[in-house]
Amino acid sequence: MEYKIASHIAEMKPSAIREIFKVLADPKVIALSAGEPDAASLPKEEMAEIGAEIFANEAAAALQYGMTEGYQPLRDLTKKRMREKYNIGTDDDELIITTGGQQTISLFTQTMIDKGDTIICEGPSFIGALNAFRSFGANLKSVPMDDEGMRMDKLEEVLATTERVKFIYVIPTFQNPTGRTMSLERRRQLLELAKKYDVLILEDNPYFELRYEGEPVPTIKSMDTEGRVVYAGSYSKVLSPGMRIGYCIANKEIINRMVVCKQVSDVHTNLYFQMLVAKYLERFDLDAHIADMCKLHKEKRDAMLNACEKYFDKRVTYTHPNGGLFIWCELPEGYDSFKLCQLITEKKVACVPGNAFSVDESAVCNGFRMNFSKPSLEQIETACARIGEAMQEFLK
Amino acid sequence: MEYKIASHIAEMKPSAIREIFKVLADPKVIALSAGEPDAASLPKEEMAEIGAEIFANEAAAALQYGMTEGYQPLRDLTKKRMREKYNIGTDDDELIITTGGQQTISLFTQTMIDKGDTIICEGPSFIGALNAFRSFGANLKSVPMDDEGMRMDKLEEVLATTERVKFIYVIPTFQNPTGRTMSLERRRQLLELAKKYDVLILEDNPYFELRYEGEPVPTIKSMDTEGRVVYAGSYSKVLSPGMRIGYCIANKEIINRMVVCKQVSDVHTNLYFQMLVAKYLERFDLDAHIADMCKLHKEKRDAMLNACEKYFDKRVTYTHPNGGLFIWCELPEGYDSFKLCQLITEKKVACVPGNAFSVDESAVCNGFRMNFSKPSLEQIETACARIGEAMQEFLK
Numbered sequence: 029m030e031y032k033i034a035s036h037i038a039e040m041k042p043s044a045i046r047e048i049f050k051v052l053a054d055p056k057v058i059a060l061s062a063g064e065p066d067a068a069s070l071p072k073e074e075m076a077e078i079g080a081e082i083f084a085n086e087a088a089a090a091l092q093y094g095m096t097e098g099y100q101p102l103r104d105l106t107k108k109r110m111r112e113k114y115n116i117g118t119d120d121d122e123l124i125i126t127t128g129g130q131q132t133i134s135l136f137t138q139t140m141i142d143k144g145d146t147i148i149c150e151g152p153s154f155i156g157a158l159n160a161f162r163s164f165g166a167n168l169k170s171v172p173m174d175d176e177g178m179r180m181d182k183l184e185e186v187l188a189t190t191e192r193v194k195f196i197y198v199i200p201t202f203q204n205p206t207g208r209t210m211s212l213e214r215r216r217q218l219l220e221l222a223k224k225y226d227v228l229i230l231e232d233n234p235y236f237e238l239r240y241e242g243e244p245v246p247t248i249k250s251m252d253t254e255g256r257v258v259y260a261g262s263y264s265k266v267l268s269p270g271m272r273i274g275y276c277i278a279n280k281e282i283i284n285r286m287v288v289c290k291q292v293s294d295v296h297t298n299l300y301f302q303m304l305v306a307k308y309l310e311r312f313d314l315d316a317h318i319a320d321m322c323k324l325h326k327e328k329r330d331a332m333l334n335a336c337e338k339y340f341d342k343r344v345t346y347t348h349p350n351g352g353l354f355i356w357c358e359l360p361e362g363y364d365s366f367k368l369c370q371l372i373t374e375k376k377v378a379c380v381p382g383n384a385f386s387v388d389e390s391a392v393c394n395g396f397r398m399n400f401s402k403p404s405l406e407q408i409e410t411a412c413a414r415i416g417e418a419m420q421e422f423l424k
Numbered sequence: 425m426e427y428k429i430a431s432h433i434a435e436m437k438p439s440a441i442r443e444i445f446k447v448l449a450d451p452k453v454i455a456l457s458a459g460e461p462d463a464a465s466l467p468k469e470e471m472a473e474i475g476a477e478i479f480a481n482e483a484a485a486a487l488q489y490g491m492t493e494g495y496q497p498l499r500d501l502t503k504k505r506m507r508e509k510y511n512i513g514t515d516d517d518e519l520i521i522t523t524g525g526q527q528t529i530s531l532f533t534q535t536m537i538d539k540g541d542t543i544i545c546e547g548p549s550f551i552g553a554l555n556a557f558r559s560f561g562a563n564l565k566s567v568p569m570d571d572e573g574m575r576m577d578k579l580e581e582v583l584a585t586t587e588r589v590k591f592i593y594v595i596p597t598f599q600n601p602t603g604r605t606m607s608l609e610r611r612r613q614l615l616e617l618a619k620k621y622d623v624l625i626l627e628d629n630p631y632f633e634l635r636y637e638g639e640p641v642p643t644i645k646s647m648d649t650e651g652r653v654v655y656a657g658s659y660s661k662v663l664s665p666g667m668r669i670g671y672c673i674a675n676k677e678i679i680n681r682m683v684v685c686k687q688v689s690d691v692h693t694n695l696y697f698q699m700l701v702a703k704y705l706e707r708f709d710l711d712a713h714i715a716d717m718c719k720l721h722k723e724k725r726d727a728m729l730n731a732c733e734k735y736f737d738k739r740v741t742y743t744h745p746n747g748g749l750f751i752w753c754e755l756p757e758g759y760d761s762f763k764l765c766q767l768i769t770e771k772k773v774a775c776v777p778g779n780a781f782s783v784d785e786s787a788v789c790n791g792f793r794m795n796f797s798k799p800s801l802e803q804i805e806t807a808c809a810r811i812g813e814a815m816q817e818f819l820k
Contacts, residue, residue: 029650031624032590033681034538040684067484075487076479083472088463091471091664127523127668127690134689138559142430143539160688163534194428228427254425268487270695272523285429288436292556293530294523298694299666 036143036165041389048381051373058411061378062402063204063353064269065238066328069321071267071312078307082300090300096291098125098275099302105309106261106275115250116259122283124290127297129234129262129274133197134160135286135293136230136258136276140194141166148186148227149197150178152356152385152395154204157197157232166194170387175347177203177210180217187225195228195258200248201236202352205385205397209350215248222256234262234274237318239351240326255279263305265353266318271301322351325401329355331408332400339416341423346398356382358395359423365396368422375414432539432561437785444777447769454807457774458798459600459749460665461634462724465717467663467708474703478696486696492687494521494671495698501705502657502671511646512655518679520686523693525630525658525670529593530556531682531689532626532654532672536590537562544582544623545593546574548752548781548791550600553593553628562590566783571743573599573606576613583621591624591654596644597632598748601781601793605746611644618652630658630670633714635747636722651675659701661749662714667697718747721797725751727804728796735812737819742794749797752778754790755819761792764818771810 051057082090097103107123110116117123126132133156141147143165149158151170161168169190171183178198187193198218200210210218222229231248249259255278262274276286290296308314332355336346346357357379359365369381382393398415400408447453478486493499503519506512513519522528529552537543539561545554547566557564565586567579574594583589594614596606606614618625627644645655651674658670672682686692704710728751732742742753753775755761765777778789794811796804 029622029652029675031675031677032536034534034536034541036538037535037681037685062489064489067488070484070487072479072483072487076476076483079479080472080476083468083475087468087472088466091466091468091666092463093458093460093665127694130688131690138430139433140428140430142432145430156688156691159684163685163688226425256425269489270487270692272690272692272694279425279427281427285433288555289433289559292526292552292559293689294527294668295552296666296668298523298668298697301694301696 037163040159040162048369048373048378052378054376057376057378058403058407059378060398060403060411061380062399064402065265065321065353066324066401069324071308071317074308074312075268075304078304078311082303086303090303094296094299094302096287096296098297099299099306102302102306105306109309110261110277114247116247117277120255120279121277122280123275123277124283124286125297125302126274126276126290127294128264128272129232129260130156130160131290131293132260132274132276133157133230133232135289136282137161137164137166138289139282139285140228145192145194146190147195147197148183148193149387150199150203151387152205152382152393153197154199154232155384158387168387173206173208175208177208177214178218180214180221183218184221187221187227193225193227195230196222197230197232199232201233201245202238202349204235205354205380205382206356207347207349207352207354209245212245215245215251219248219251219256229257230260231257232260234260234265235352237266238322238325238353240322240329242350249277258282266314266321267305267308271298273297273301273305328400328405328408331405332398332412335409335412339412341416341419343423344419353399353401355398355400356395357398361394363394363423364392365394368418369396371418371422372415375418377411377414379415433559436555436558444765444769444774448774450772453772453774454799454803455774456794456799456807457776458795460798461661461717461749462720462797465720467704467713470704470708471664471700474700474707477703478699482699486699490692490695490698492683492692494693495695495702498698498702501702505705506657506673510643512643513673516651516675517673518676519671519673520679520682521693521698522670522672522686523690524660524668525628525656526552526556527689528656528670528672529553529626529628531685532678533557533560533562534685535678535681536624541588541590542586543591543593544579544589545783546595546599547783548601548778548789549593550595550628551780554783564783569602569604571604573604573610574614576610576617579614580617583617583623589621589623591626592618593626593628594644595628597629597641598634598745598750600631601750601776601778602752603743603745603748603750605641608641611641611647615644615647615652625653626656627653628656630656630661631748633662634718634721634749636718636725638746645673654678662710662717663701663704667694669693669697669701724796724801724804727801728794728808731805731808735808737812737815739819740815749795751794751796753792753794757790759790759819760788761790764814765792767814767818768811771814773807773810775811
């Protein structure tokens, strides 16, 4: 039979990058396409120990239904840590536990967006967020970036000329896909422009604690005095992506609406792992664990930067991120990175072409994303050598 | 600041039953308001054993990202069991693992509904589904039930006079909140009417394996030859609600769209528990476990039916469900069960008034829902005695 799919869902086309991702089934392919921390860096023994205790002492509670807002001790511990350590959250704010940072994006979008409303984002930006916005029928406008992040002159142009803008979506620290960090000055300007045009800001900040050098930059949320910033946090990059635990800190009125949406989305987040993370925070030193993770990831970032220097064509540029998981590489203007990535795929390496991160996926993009956290040091060297070869063939 | 919430989200009012639920914080209150199986009946030791093994042998895989569609062994085992045991699923169908049955409802609704489309449901129906439908801007029409389930004459009236109906939502077996089971004849008629008016059916079937007596009735999905029925299944009521693992079986085209929506909703369901359930299915006898659960739950159902008989006013009627978790009680026509439930609350018992399950929550409803799986046998006796007292005062 013929199905009448919702109009804005029907418009969402299967992404061209799916074809590139198919090659990942081949175990010989080196994946620089991932977005997850090094598996060796996750606190497996500690989690196993706590997990066994929960089954031994609190199994009945852990296996039954929980509160939609989240497991209270985890909410309290997360609130306390984010407020004391990062000045995130006010007395007018509330915190909800979500099924990963992705669910914060989805619930907030559902809460705010009427079909046809506009969301402004960085160009390029995180594909999972762009598709979440599309899945609720939002219009997307992207604003170009430079080394300091989203360009504020361009942002104001868009704000001044676009109707029904509901919010601006940014990943200010170690951005996905570029690895760039928005400067403090830009963050202040962003908040000012959001005030001037009365729109909200969704600050998606899953990577910020994976900093390998340089001084931390205050979050936009920490500068927010009037409830204009909605903060998406996550335990995915510092404890485990697969357990799916994130959180959102925002004004109570927004959180209350998001709770209603979460109730009907999945009732609540897996309760056993909420308990596990709460006990981890009580018993272990998350900051020390993150410091260990940073050491390991810094080594990999350095290895990739060195390999880029060694193997890449000199006409190619790439970012030097102070943290996070990604390096963004740009071919000279006019070259199509999608074609290069196809060539790279033939050499058994997977990268993500930049058009996947674009509001207009069909436009030619000269950038592509490389992940350095998942591959081994050896794989990083091999992969970059092969990418260098592909560049030689492609740019000649 | 003032927030411009999405219009159909802004219209969703906090439910009046929240007030009644607040009393649950008082440990002296006996909750007949729950919707979960008896905690003693969950296979805690078996799950603990498998859980420890996963941490010992496959922690890295379990803690990293997984496929949006679900953990392949769990998908395969679930498909096989549902097809071989219940004739559910065809070669044109596919299965996706969801974060509980609630997510199947939410993803399917997002996939199908343009704002203003209509969904037809039973009156009364599951509040979590009604609110999911509302959260995507659907119009709701309810069709009254009798002891055989949704009335087909009334359904055809609605179908014949309503524009833009996308699907019919039913919980045909041990319905929430009534405990009623739709007869085989009605199921056939429902499928015929869906064909005649070219609409889909969402068959929500979380309770059907908790049958305490009587012959099983074939699912609507098992009679579906053309991909018209979307089947929402769940492990919540037979293994654990808190782990949030459900599944959807439907035509590939629909599942493919739902995968896109799930990707942007929560990326994937908690991977550790997907692995845990897969290993449970491989190693233990789920059917034997369910048979044990049924013994325990039958005893509680019988206890509640006996207590109703003993304590309730003779003008009050109640359903005699062959399974599931709920008994539905009706006051004589015209009485407002919401007021009775408030009185019951004062006597330290929590029931859910019927208007919570209505498309129009403000309309007077004479029914209310009682759960028999969570309270102890002693609590069932005490609670029903108190409800009986409240009825005496209320109906005099």
